[in-house]
Amino acid sequence: MNDARRQALLESALILLVFFIEGAYPVPDVNEPNYLGKAIHFWNPQWAAGDFFLESADAHYVFYFTFGWLSLLLSPLALAWTGRLLIWALLAWAWRRLSWALLPRRWYAVLTAALWVAGLNRFHMAGEWVIGGVEAKGFAYVFFLLGLEALVVRRWNKAWILFGASGAFHVIVGGWAVVAAGMVWFGMTLARRCVRTTPEDQAPDQHTKSARRATPLLTSPPAAAAGTSSPAAHPRDVAAEVPGPATSPSGPALIAPPSLKAMAPALLLGGLLALPGLVPVWMLNWGADPRVVAEANQIYVFERLYHHLDPLSFPPQFVLRFGLLAVGWVLLCRLTPADGPRRMLRRMTLAALLLAGTGTACGLLALLDRATAAGLLKYYWFRIPDAMLPLAAAFDAASLVALRRDTGRGFARWFWPAVFVGLAALHVVDLASIRPIPQAPRADKLPQFSHWRDLCDWIAQSEQIAPGATFLTPRQTHTFKWYTGRPEVANWKELPQDAAAIVEWYRRMKEIYAATRQDGTLKWLNWPDELPRRKIDRLAAQFGFRYVVSSQRVRLPYRIVYQNESYVLYELPRRDRPAPLQYRPCRGIGFVSSNLSL
Template sequence: MPDDDESASETIATAEPLTEGPRASWWPAVEVIAVVALFFIYAADAPPMVNEAHYLVKAKNFWQPDWCANDLFTASGKAHTTFYFAFGWPTLFVSLEATAWIGRFVGWTLIAIGLYRLTTALIPLQFATLGVAVAWIAAIEYGNLAGEWVIGGIEAKVPAYGFVLAALAELVYRRWNRVWILLGIASAFHVLSGGWSVVAAAIAWLFCERLRAREDRKAFFTPALFLGGAIALIGVLPALWLTMDGGAVDSVRVARIYTFYRLPHHLLPSNFQFHWYVRHAVLLIAAITLAWITRRPIHAETRDHEGWNRFRAFAIGAILIAVFGLFLGGLKAYAPDLAAKLLRYYWFRLSDAVVALWFALLLLRCVALRRESKAIWISGVAGLAVCLVLVGISSFERMRLAVPPSASNATLGWDVNASPAKQQQVFEDWLKVCDWVRLATDRDEVFLTPRHQQSFKWYAERAEVVNWKDVPQDSKSLDQWYTRFREIYPERLSTIRVTIHYQSLLDYRKKYGVNYIIVDRRITGQHMPLVRVYPLAEHENKTYAVYELPYAMP
């Protein structure tokens, strides 16, 4: 890492954003609004998004504890209390759908403001933020390693990333005190997204400050660092408590369930598909190449050079975290229990987001170099055009499908090649059966639900025995979730359907207080040896049916 230039660092520490030409006071608002509009075009799917049905039902229960109170997931320990507190209160007044839209616009605006601050600190080009946003979206979607995303529905990591971006802008300006406080707020919203950012920022400090002369070095241990840590405890303590509140639950068993059974596609390197490594390597190589060809300061100045060095150091920190995670992945063959415990912490989450962001910023830096190098400018414009096409394709495909992402067959892993028209019909039938449940059953009823769904509580507002998506965070509930899932969706049925073994259904009624089972008739067939309560006419719902569980004979 090259040494910082002392005089340059003094300039950038107080400099205004690097932009060409005068700007009206309202111009930043225009640029932020344009970025939010881009996010809307890309991610304006009908709620719930993939994780919204997971986060917002939990947030609703946080503010209304009697809502789905007998659901294992909803009533389990609350890991993201800051998010639930800040974004869940609208559920007291409006629907979950309206809450999702409110949360999306707040979260997107936080990200847009942070991205504007960071971009204008590095790139002297009007509306560069919009180009960075396009490239960032494309790079994450088509270049991630472990399935990370940033622009989508509202969940805890979205506001966290907004504050991470704001912290990165301050890092560029060498305002370390503000960095630690903003990252503390990010950690309060999402412990891992914010916490890994703190580690990467500490690595950046080591690269960029440790080798400076003592009299010019910015201190690491400052009151602001401890203040940021204190703020982070708002999010850290609830999450830590959930991992410790397992009682007699075997912590190794719980870690293996979480890492190896439920979330290996995010956590376990050996579970990643080969082409994921290829696409991420291509993105990383592209970012490194762009960093090399743009290594000279823009317009032969030095004041932006130090900021780029600091951001690059942060990106290297994120990459080093991911590399260490890859090494931990190799432990599974030798120490699987230790690997399960350590790999729970999403080692690849930050690098997925930051490598893509580094690439996006460098791509726009190439566009800003028009006067210095036509070849570099052309490469930047071409790269940006490719990213725009990729984002356009993704947006069109989601609009064409016309069902919420949480209801798409690709997400649910069932009949993934079904046409949009067929998926829309199935979704309409899903809404019908959920409406019937909400209107025709008591609020405290518990249901057995189809394996390939994740939005029953969102639409029906009733508890369910177990749901694949809704995995609890506390050790005791997670262990119960695993036991229930293996029992309700047995391996002998390929875990794709609820067993209808008569004695098992009697046991479920006694054990879980469940009176009804909802079935996907595409899987179970049109008729079952149980009393059907919905639909009473076949044409009312061709996809889903509700049956009453049998009673034990006196």
Template sequence: MRFPIPGTNEPHYLTKARHYWNPQWCADDFFLESSNAHLFFFQTVGAVTQVLSLSLTAVLGRITAFLLLAVGWYRLIRVLCPGLWSPLITAWFYLALAAIGNFSGEWIIGGIESKVFAYGFLFLALANACEQNWNRAGIYAGLSITWHPVVGIWALACSLFGLLCLGFLNRARIDRAMTTSCIKTAIPACGYLILCSLPGLVPSVALLIQGNPQDSFAANYIQVFYRLKHHLDPMDFDLFSYLLYAILLVAWLFLVRKESPSFANRFFQCFIIGSVGLAGIGILLGIGPRPASEMPYYAFRMSLLKFYPFRLFDALLPLAFSIALIRLIQQYLFHSATEKAKPDWLTLSLCKTILVVLCLGIFTGTLYSAWNHPPVHKMSLSQRADWIDACEWIQNHTPDDTLFLTPAHTTDFKWYAQRPEYVTFKDCPQDASGIVEWNRRLKYLRKWGQEYYNKGFDDRALQALQQKTGITHLLVKRLGPFTSIDPIYQNRTYKVYQLP
């Protein structure tokens, strides 16, 4: 219920995936014809959209991605937190924390998109790294980069940081033979990593080097301090997020003090510390006066902020805390008692029952929270019904070569209407020139609306709009009134107009 179909980002990803394989579908849509940042996702999942509907593709994609995520989760938790029920209990705790809030808007469980696959492979990579199966870890890390380069590369950086920390801590015990053995092991693992990461890394690097310096500067500013500031600008995060994650961090550091100094534990701890360090760097890069242009070296700082330095910290600190908490419970309830003080069967059963009831209560509370959470489309039930009704009428009664102006902040017009849009706030391209053009289109529509709001949207206003944008149809909620044309369709909430 919390993530109905289409869920978060699914119209954004799946419509572009469908257009990748069938360019005639929603042809001339500005976003769909922009550069493909997540090319591997569009190449693989997009093929399914040619056989199944978008809704069925979302269902199949969720099943596949969440199954991969579950396998990776299970492998990682079993390495770090022994016990048959540990993966399930940590998942309950993690979902409960996710329901409370996050730091920079990052999530893992939701709609289907490339980062869900990336986190699944990341968990598998971490599990194998903790077991020192370096070749498998390299393969899974490379696949994580392929599915989502930002997630995968930051994870690789944190992994290298963890290995360096462990090497520094164990430097007294490292001899020449061990160094030689490590190098021989690392070479094939690095080869697997590079090979498996190329399908996603190459198009991402090509995307970064596109455009001229002027467009790159403008695009960075638009991304960091306007379109994605809720993900990238630490000055935009609310105080509750800082307090929540500060408490989680302090609690996690307290819980891991007495954990066994095994390689798996130490490596994972250093990995999480690496993600904390990235977030700290991000805060230092973003903190300062607003407007951001008053910050010293702000051009350089925003060029680094656009790479999501808070992403792993946001997603994985709750996971680390959940693991540490379950390990503490296991230690004190089942393993820490000496033979003399070993609890009897009744006491042990009572402790287990209390733990099960507590975990089920947390899980039930999380489900209740999800059930009562407002839908991601932020419409009332009647407005939502009217929205889908208008889109379906458009699909059935307008030509394929139309170009629509749609209400601000709508996200799934193409999903239901299957017609191109001139521009939409949600569907922002990821290449520099595309971001600049996206911003120009939004500014023009805002200026056009302000210019004719008091004069009235007459023939002159509609002619100016059509000549400047090529828009042929309007789907409006409050925009208007239009004095020279009548709607060709309307319901309780929305009206559809055809420009003369």
């Protein structure tokens, strides 16, 4: 093994270690029960057969086909850890490639990885994360990073293909990557045409100043423009950035991107690769009543996922810290020269911030037209900005470290390296210190985790439970199916993806766990023992559940099958098979829909 390959393996292993420390929460993590539960059920329909969420429409077929089959061989716990290690290893490999395209120095890829996960963890605005549990977007971000690597070295055709592959796994990640890259392409093409309109006899310095005024963050400082290589100059771009017909000998080159005609085959191939991810999403609401879709959009955006989608609902401190990171990134851009690859990264980051601005405008539209705003906000405008801004800040911070180490003297040489290396180390060490401490999985929201596990393990192993029986569970539970393999009526976390099922899910939530206050607003209950017996009997007849899982706070008048210090399992009397459920509109959302059978 030669030195270069050994160095690559060592750096990739250290990056994997950083990602492991960042994401090694106990299984199952936040979204693993629903993503992996769907994958398990896809390959084994008998697992939790009859569960409302699992039998709703599927949106991530590529993830189920490429990874879900392992559920036939592995337990859910082993499946989760296998997926985590696979995704993190692929992300580590892709990150090192991107880092060396932007900052080709030994060990800097490890520093940038640590800075990136610190930024993701502590400066997100809309709750986006990349390093964590197993879900489709983890694989999508692998192709996103590889596509970004291709883009920063101006391999446009390769970038389109890789972004298409990203969209196959997760259409939101890949789709917004294509949109952002398209904005970069359009901006560069427009800038090139503007330069071409400049008189040929224009003074070189005047020409350069006008170009810099047009794109202050996208060009190099004078030292770099004059031929002084930045600390991370990429060899493939040095030759490409020689003065051409549309630039002056003393100014930064404005290299024209390929034409649409030249990129057409790659765009077509990328689109074809994305189709397996795009078509299932298109089919989710194919033929659905537009009123049902509009109602589902408002439930999706304003009732359930507002913390990811509605900018007016973001915590002010999250918006503030994201804004501070954006200001810090701009200052880093002013302090560090940028060669070709880092200029491309800055363009991509600006495009991502424009997406965030557009999403904010869509959020403001909700003050005038909630239905239209919901139809726009459901596309996760803030997902790519949440990932891209910490990424760009990490690379520009590392570039400043390299610059000061090369050109600084005395205190100035070590100040910024100490700051950013210290911040990265502090974040990683902080997380590493808590990893050995036993803790409940983040997906478990109920108190007394050990008692909850005892209950679920008993249900999973018991022969007293009737096959195919459905359970009424606490509203905030998310791991009942994960531990038991049994179906439940619904829970707050597991939101279906198709419009009809979203509306039905919200109807179930309201009918079971919503109480109306005197002022007309909803009060959400969490436990079945907060419901009167008459209501539980009616719900059992309506939804067909036979068992109720609740707390020990209040005893319900049913036969106790199992109990421990915190939880109790009740069995209801046998009933006739319930009539098929019919869709009914959710009152209070503002739409009237015709009946739609589920």
